[in-house]
Amino acid sequence: MSSSNTTIASLEAAIAQTHTDMDTLWVLVCTMMVFLMQTGFSFLEAGSVRSTSVVNILTKNLLGTCMVTIAWWILGYGLAFGDDTTSGTRNGFIGNADFVTAWSSYKSWHIWVFEWAFVADTTTILSGAISERTTTHGYLIYAAIFAGWIYPVVAHWFWSTSGWLSPLKKDIEGPGSLGVIDFAGCAVVHLLGGVASLCGAVIMGPRKGRWVKKNENYFKPHNIPFQFLGTLLLFLGWFGFNPGSTTAISNGMSIVAAKATVNTVLAAASAGLTGAFIRLCIPKFLVWDAGNLQNCVLAGLVAVTAGCATVEPWGAVCIGIIAAPIYIGLSFLLRKLKIDDPLDAVPVHGGCGLWGLIAAGIFSSPRGVSAAYNVVSTGSLFWGNGEQFGMQFLGAVVVIAWGAAWCIPLFIIMRFIPRGFGFRISEKQEKAGIDVALHDVDGTNIGSLTLSPFSISNAKIDKSTT
Template identity: 35%
Template sequence: MEELSTTVTDLAASIDSLWVLIAACLVMFMQAGFALVEVGFTRAKNGANIIMKNLMDYAVGSLVFWLIGYSLMFGEDVSGFIGKFTLMFGDDSMDGLPPYTTLMFQTVFAATAATIVSGAMAERTKFQAYFIYSIVLTLIIYPISGHWTWGGGWLSELGFIDFAGSTVVHSVGGWAALVGAALLGPRIGKYVKGKPVAIPGHNLVLGSLGVFILWLGWFGFNPGSQLAATGKDNAIAVAHIFITTNLAAAAGALASMMVSWMRYKKPSLSVTLNGALAGLVGITAGCAAVSAGSAVIIGLICGVVLVFSLEFFERTLKVDDPVGAISVHGVCGALGTLLVGVFATEGGLLFGGGFAQLGIQAIGVFSTMAWVLATSFILFKGIQMTVGLRVPERIEEEGLDIYEHGETIYNNI
């Protein structure tokens, strides 16, 4: 009987590990989604550059996160701020999973944070500069703020809730994107006499396919963060997270479509696509903590806010973000994290918990924002003063592909 019990336990552990690794594969596939969204939303002359950035931030991110970043994020807590650095290469077990299962799952999350920045800085950034940035974010910026919440740091001790990374992953990428795009300045021709001019993406089919891939990948991102699938409670939790994730995305797409229809007299495909992503980003923090109905409301709120956020950054702040990454990931990531304090079924404002959890959520959101804005500014300013951030005007006008990589994504036959 004891042998049977051990066999069942081992089988459950194997199934849990396999589930998390499958989820990691889905999250890794999101890199393809990000690449297609960015390529589709920008001009053909920069397509190879964009794909190269999305490829290399995953490749280099995997290496430096394995080597150093993982221990800074999940190593033994030091004063609630950072994990103790050791050359453990992910050898420490966590959450009852095999060590390398956890390492793989967390690696794809780190890569997601890095690749978010690519879209906001597209079409005018030196590849060398982006390569340096990707290393530093995955090595230091993301792991340290991630430790605060997921590594046993001070925010986790405070009770901050960010189940799958609206703030830990998405806002980190979004706020870094804001700093990078602001320091770069707008693309040539984006503003005429202070007014924004549309620079349409060359292929919304690719952009749309990218969004569908990201939507699919999110079913690894959020449900995978349960880190187990065996047992009744885990099975119910995983299914619940699937539903809240899907409903929020659908509501975000619907809301952004309706708002764009009212404001621009026609339903905008590009805005609606970003609305689906806004709903996905917004629900990521509370996907396990809110009801299905609340997930719809969160998605609707994020979809509406997205449209006005896009306008604010483009028209008021004059920050040129070709794919809307700052609004989708930075703003909606922060907003979704705050809304956990409102809609959480345990401790949420609307469920009898008062303002306590909302206050904790605000501390987590704004402390992470401050960390990323400050460190990203130092990083990007340092790059700007040394190797330079932006390509010369001629290269920008003719396209980065030939000058930076010696090839293009479209070749006449």
Template identity: 40%
Template sequence: MATSWETSVTESINAVYLLFSAYLVFVMQLGFAMLCAGSVRAKNALNVMLTNVVDAVVGTVSYYLFGFAFAFGGSNPFIGTSFFALHHVPNDSYDYAYFLYQWAFAIAVAGITSGSIAERTQFSAYLVYSSLLTGFVYPVVAHWVWSSEGWLSPSAGGVGLLFGSGAIDFAGSGVVHLVGGIAGLWGAVIEGPRVGRFDAFGKPVPMRGHNATLVVLGTFLLWFGWFGFNPGSYARILVPYPDAPDQGNWTGVGRTAVTTALAGSTAGLVTLFGRRLLAGHWDALDVCNGLLGGFVAITSGCAVVEPWAAIVCGFFAAWVLIGLNTLALKLRFDDPLEAAPLHGGCGAWGLIFTGLFAKEELVVQAYESGEVGVSRPFGLLLGGGWGLLLAQVVAVVVIVGWVSLTMAPLFYVLHKLHLLRISVDEELAGLDISSHGGYAYVAHPEEHHPRFYADYTSIADGTR
């Protein structure tokens, strides 16, 4: 029997680990801000930086007031309680640490969506969709999968699990990335492509970002943060296994970090050579997106697959991303950061991958505290039957359906009210000067071009 002092030390270490992981996930906001800034044209850099800040600050208030309670409050399998989240947190000694960790995930979702609609969206629209996404849309999905009361949860004590399994989304391929990707998909579809993105014959016109250095910096910051995103999801790492007191959830933390690194690195390599074959040159920006696609995909099964399977995950994630980006161009779908294919497509693949490759022993460790004699559905290709894979497919379908049902009407209403997209003149001049009073850089590289100079001066002197 542990003494009160031992219990206190254990809970203190758990709280510190959870807070540290939350800080790592929050660093991803900086990473995504750098990635966004480098991926857009210089005339929109200030705008995209501000939208990343707004996603965080609006999401913080919205998630506190509504989101956390919808995600983890109450006992309803479909939706939690509402209003004032911290009144509904579990009653233990590190409630606030748990809230902060979940908050860091919530504000990441809005940032994903902003990448798909960058360079052409009114600033007020960001305020509206960020509030709804972090306060309601995302938390409902989190409740389904991550709350022990959720109808998709794999942690319901073996009672009422969907297909006897529940859907395994350990750190959020579906809950976070698929939600953000599908929201961005609808925003980009309803807005339409940027001016000049496709020519009169429908062929894509390159609109490359202005700063590859920021893109690479952002990618490495995101990689760093992912070590809080995935291993940090072992929220209570010092909980011992009942049948093996010398082991516990902490035994999976290191392996989860390894699977994360392997999946991302494999996807980056495959994208490097795949794009070399397709485009005829080496492209650092494509590699960065491939790397992130691998991270997105492994996020679902990072704790329940072996390292070799993570390599398989990353390999196919790269081709999912390349294939969806090729399809997007054929359909004249414009996504400046490839956010919808990357987070949506690779997020969906990550859920399916888990249903194919999850190892039974690791599933029991993650969701049954390593109890001896417990049997659960696991990966189909490892002999675990169809239960887990079917649950994963259901998760993909209902997440896509829920986000579409909520976010598509929102973007459509904003569009009809002329609150979604900026005017053609403002887009040509750039959001920085048209909406924020000046460019991000003192020496703006495009302002010397006659067309942009004319737009700049006409807006600045009030004649347009």
């Protein structure tokens, strides 16, 4: 009997280890796909700006990723996912363990790198909104503060096992007590990134000459193929972003991941088609608008992120259909208000992130929520659970308030501090072109020093502001 018990115990241990290995491999593969989105962001941004800003966009995004990595290692991960227990009491607000290399267990390494890819992508959202007018060091300061403080606190609220808004709280009891449904990050990633982008775009001000009517063609995207490549890479990366948020593939989670994948595709497709036909029917345009199509697809991807695992496929289609006009309307509003956002990061991430968070409180089904979070659930507003809708609204309010409370003073200080330490390049640098001014290279002829009349040596631009 003892021998049989030992054999059974050994088999159970082997099965458990196999499940752990499968889950770890799943998370690592999804991490690679999520990080691939950095390539997508870079190509999309590089294609959407003028040819004189390509090198700056690529350099800024890569440097920003490096800065985010160190900030996440030193401080961010511990604040976001470290234990928040003090004197036996959980604070629910912020973690206070697992800083630098002091991880409580090697088993958390794959989670560390997976969440790192998320914070890297979230930080990059601002890059497009303030492109062509930002100093490199200013962006790096923002990246460090965002990845080391602003983002981790929100991540702890929504995604830790003790955050005050988290559906993963270990003390959940019964239906109706679930936290905010934000399975893959409408609030933590997109809405927070959109708030930062709006604050940055408004405080930084428009690019010089942006709203002069005769300059309209001058500010159009310079490389449509780059835009499409970036969009498709982002679409591909979302297959790691949404399904990978299960952080496991064993014990039935493979079904949840598969459902999240299906809903991701449906929302993107429905938003893309809806947006394309809306633009085609507007008398002023009457064309299949390439840029609008790309951003509507991204709008659908953003909007389904919160409820990708909890809504039914028909709900994902509804979310995508509504996301397209939300994006188009907000994009038009930004232009009317003369807020210069070259990538439409605010409408795509901010507007559709907000819609997606609220939509999860409308369309999430009881069985979807129960499977995704392993709790008993009565669903959302469509199933009569108004409390869940209220929780989603509360989550939106606190993210907007938190993001604005930190980003507004940060950008104001960096925008108006003395020259040499600020966030915006000088008028001379902007006139010369940011690639030439900050990198002394022509983005259309990478690798050769620029010999144009606007080169640094000829224009005598002060390099101290770079």
